[in-house]
Amino acid sequence: MSAGERSFRDCLGQFASGVTVVTTLHGDLGTVHGATVSSFTSVSLRPPLVMVSLDRRSRLSALLAGGAFGVNVLAADQGDLALRFAGRSDAPHEDIEWQDTGPAPRLAGSVAHFACGPWASYDGGDHLLYVGEVLSFDAPGGEPLVFHSGAFHALRSAAGLGSARR
Known part of the structure; x- marks a missing residue:
């Protein structure tokens, strides 16, 4: 990576x-494959659509x-799962807890899940942009995991700020 790319x-x-x-599920045996993604x-x-950006070199x-694919929004205590699916952990994938709830693999404990059917894909330079039609979704809630400046963080409320809801 060049210095300019690193700065960017x-x-x-x-x-x-x-x-x-x-x-996503792959093959006749329905093998689960996944990757940590912050570009979502x-x-x-109308229609309900979401997009993820994936490095075109990724499996x-x-x-x-x-x-079909699933988008699992991780909870604040799921940093270990983020590292596993980013390939930065030696922990085995066999002990990951899944919920069987539709066409796309769903991680247990996520704060939200979207099951998507393919809609379109687009060239995004060194990435591919996948737009999925949301077939089902669920948001059990909880505190989300946040990524900022190269590290995971827990979301916290800003003191003194009012609600943005009207």
Whole structure:
């Protein structure tokens, strides 16, 4: 990575984001594959669409083409899962707890889950942008895991700020 690319990445890191694990089933045996992704956003309410951005060199990017996928919004206490699915942990994947709730693998304990069917994909430079039609969703709630400046953080309320709801 060049110095200019590193500086650009560090600047992007000033934008706090949630942490997700994007999952899909592959093959006749339904093997689960997943990757930690912070580039996740809503796209549309009608129809309900969301988007994830994946490095085009990643294994998951190739597996997602034309297939259903899940977006698991991680809870504040699931940093270990984020590291596992980012390939930064030696912990075995066999002990991961799953919930069987539809067409896309769902991690137990996530604060929200979106099961998506394929809608479209777009060239995004060194990434591919996958737009999924939300087929089902659930938000049991809880405190989300947040990524900022290269590290995980827990969300905390800002003292003195009122609610943005009207």
